[in-house]
Amino acid sequence: METNTLKDLPVLVTGAGGFIGSRLTEALYARGARVRAFVRYNSRADIGLLKLLPAEVLRSVEVIMGDLQDEDALEKAASGTALVFHLGALISIPYSYQHPVEVVRANILGTLAVLQACRKAGCRLIHTSTSEVYGSALRVPIDEQHPLQGQSPYSASKIGADKLVESYYRAFGVPAVTIRPFNTYGPGQSARAVIPTIITQALQAEEIHLGNLDALRDFTYLDDTVAAFIKAAETPGIDGETFNLGSGHEVSIRELSDEIVELTGSRARVVVDEERLRPEKSEVVRLLADNSKARRVLGWAPQVELREGLTRTIAWVRAHMDFYRPGRYER
Numbered sequence: 118m119e120t121n122t123l124k125d126l127p128v129l130v131t132g133a134g135g136f137i138g139s140r141l142t143e144a145l146y147a148r149g150a151r152v153r154a155f156v157r158y159n160s161r162a163d164i165g166l167l168k169l170l171p172a173e174v175l176r177s178v179e180v181i182m183g184d185l186q187d188e189d190a191l192e193k194a195a196s197g198t199a200l201v202f203h204l205g206a207l208i209s210i211p212y213s214y215q216h217p218v219e220v221v222r223a224n225i226l227g228t229l230a231v232l233q234a235c236r237k238a239g240c241r242l243i244h245t246s247t248s249e250v251y252g253s254a255l256r257v258p259i260d261e262q263h264p265l266q267g268q269s270p271y272s273a274s275k276i277g278a279d280k281l282v283e284s285y286y287r288a289f290g291v292p293a294v295t296i297r298p299f300n301t302y303g304p305g306q307s308a309r310a311v312i313p314t315i316i317t318q319a320l321q322a323e324e325i326h327l328g329n330l331d332a333l334r335d336f337t338y339l340d341d342t343v344a345a346f347i348k349a350a351e352t353p354g355i356d357g358e359t360f361n362l363g364s365g366h367e368v369s370i371r372e373l374s375d376e377i378v379e380l381t382g383s384r385a386r387v388v389v390d391e392e393r394l395r396p397e398k399s400e401v402v403r404l405l406a407d408n409s410k411a412r413r414v415l416g417w418a419p420q421v422e423l424r425e426g427l428t429r430t431i432a433w434v435r436a437h438m439d440f441y442r443p444g445r446y447e448r
Contacts, residue, residue, distance in 0.1 A: 122351045124149035127198040129240070131155045131185060131231060132205030133178075134165020136306045137245075137298075141202060141343050142167065146174045148347065155194050155205065158182040166305050185227030188234070195234035200350060203231045204245045206275070209309050210395070213271035224274035225281065232285045235293075241356070243349050244282045246297040247275050248335070248363065248404050257367075258407035261297070261359045268399045279359075292356040294349050299363035299406045303339025303426060304433035308441050312336070312427070315374050316434045317443040319383035328393035330371040333403040335363040338421035338429075348415040355414060363406020364419045376424065380431055 128145055132138040133154030145152050156164050164180055183190035185205045195201055206224050207213070213220040228244070235242045251259050252266025267273030285291040302312040311327070311334075318325040345362045349355065368376075374387050394400070411417045421429075434441070 121148055123347070125151060126200060127151045127153070128200045128202065129153045129155060129195050129198045130202045130204065132203070132245075133180075134163075134167050135204060136166065137301060137339065137342060138202075138204040139166035139170065139305065140339055141204065141346055142178060143170050143174055144343050144347060146177055152177070153179045153181055153194060153198065155181050155183060155191075157205070158184060169305065185223060186230055188230045191230045191234035192237055195231075195238040195240055198238065198240055200243065201231060201235055201240045202243045202245075202346060202350070203228065205231075206245070206278075208247070208271065210249070210269045210271045213269055213274070214396075217270035220270055221274045221277070224271075225277045228278035228281050232281060232291060236285065236289055236291050242282065242291060242293040243346060244279070244293055244295045246279050246295050246359070247272070248297060248299040248361070248406065249401060250276045250279060250297070251404065253401050254403040254405060257403065257405045258365060259361065259405060260407040261361055261410060268401055269395070283357075286357050294355055294357075295359040296346060296349055297359055297361050298342050298345075299335040299337055299361070299404055301337050301339055301342045303430055305339070306430070308445070311370060312373070312377070312430060313434060313441065315377045316381065316431055317438070317441045319377055319381045319385050320435065320438070321443040323385055325374060325378075325385045325387045326390040326393065327370060327374060327387060328390065328395065329400060330369065330374070330387065330389060332370050332401065333367040333405065334370070334373075335365070335367050335404050335406045336423055336426070337362055337364050337419055338426035341419040341421055344420075345411060345415060345417045348417045352415050358414070360411045360415060361406045361408055362411060362417075363408050364423070365406055365408050366423070367403070367405040368423065377427060377431070380424075380427055
């Protein structure tokens, strides 16, 4: 019989208004956790994708607005909690080319503030990394021992954040687990990511503007990624460990766009847009996850095949086209 260790547990989610964070918040509520949602302050009091959650969920979640770099705000948010899921970050690679200082501050100093809060509050930490820290694969599939390569300011900032988490575990005994998702996709994702970029253009444009069509990626459906966070929270004896989350299957952006064009019934043609290409030495050519450690230790395995996940995502995008600006290059 499964034991639900999250029931009545006070938890904090940073980046709770984001794509993965909002779905994780809902999943934690469903597990009976007492959830605080940390959302970046803005003058509109916009709580991001949390506003799309069912009303009963929102009534039960304590929303706290602040900034990740504000140690005092993080300390107050983490006080009285037992577990912190740290998803807050600036995640756009193109944006990191334009504003590397902002990205480094948010991702490194923000993570430092979370670690300080966890240390003072005695919280356990589930930290979110990214497959971008590996850069272009030197060998495939990519396991957790693959070298880290900073091929963009964003990936370098996440390497720094990951190493801070490792240091606080080793130096100060902060119990921490690092979850390293490969390309997560699904309902609610912004057009900053490639799958909604393709879908929105396929639905409304005559051309689909993309970058490198030959890049290979490993896509994981949103609910599968969230399930791994829950598994990491409920699995004992894994502090100090890192887990890759991926499907173990790769697809080129060209193949991906062909699949989406078919599923949408679009007649749009694919065009390579020079503006969307990364600098040559910054391009990550291939990402393919070795997920065997997560399977073995966490008992986690992806459940949603790519075609099914794309079908669900297309249906969500069709119903929420006002969420997007098709054809605009979202950095």
